[in-house]
Amino acid sequence: MVAVFVTFQYANDFNEAKVRKIAQEASGKFQGMPQLRSKAFTVRTEAKCATNVYLWDSEDAAKAFFTDELLARVTGLYGVRPSVEFAQVAALVDNR
Numbered sequence: 438m439v440a441v442f443v444t445f446q447y448a449n450d451f452n453e454a455k456v457r458k459i460a461q462e463a464s465g466k467f468q469g470m471p472q473l474r475s476k477a478f479t480v481r482t483e484a485k486c487a488t489n490v491y492l493w494d495s496e497d498a499a500k501a502f503f504t505d506e507l508l509a510r511v512t513g514l515y516g517v518r519p520s521v522e523f524a525q526v527a528a529l530v531d532n533r
Contacts, residue, residue, distance in 0.1 A: 438474070438526040439499045441491040445515045451485035459514060460487075472498035487515070492526065499523065 445456075460478035467476045474492040481488070493499035503521055512518040 438529065439493045439496045440524045440526050441493065441499050441503065442522045442524070443489040443491070443503075443511075443519045444522075445487045445517050445519045447485040447517055449485075450516070451482070453480055453482050456480050456487045456515070473502075489519075492529070496523065496525075 456478075457480060460480075464476075464478065467473060472494040474494060476492075477490045479488045479490065480486075491499065491502075493502075500523075508518065508521070
C-alpha cells in the first residue's frame with residue numbers, strides 16, 4: 438500500500454473557505470475509484486496549506502493517477518502547484 442501526500446502551500450493568499458469548498462465539491466469524484474482505499478482533504482490554517490492524503494492499493498495505481506495533466510488541473514483549481522510525495526505504508530490501523 439502507498440500513501441501520497443499532495444500539499445498546496447500558500448503565501449499570504451491562503452483562503453480556508455475556498456479550500457474547503459474545493460474539497461466538498463471534489464470528494465464525490467473519488468468514491469468507488471479503483472485501487473484508491475481512501476482520501477482525506479486536510480486544511481492547516483496556521484501553516485497556510487492544504488494537504489490531500491491518498492491511500493492506494495499499489496504504487497503503480499498511484500503513479501498512474503498523478504499525471505502532469507492532473508497536476509496542471511489541480512494547480513488551476515487551488516491556485517498553487519502542489520508538491521507530491523510518495524511513501525510506503527508500513528502498517529495501517531483502521532478502526533471503522
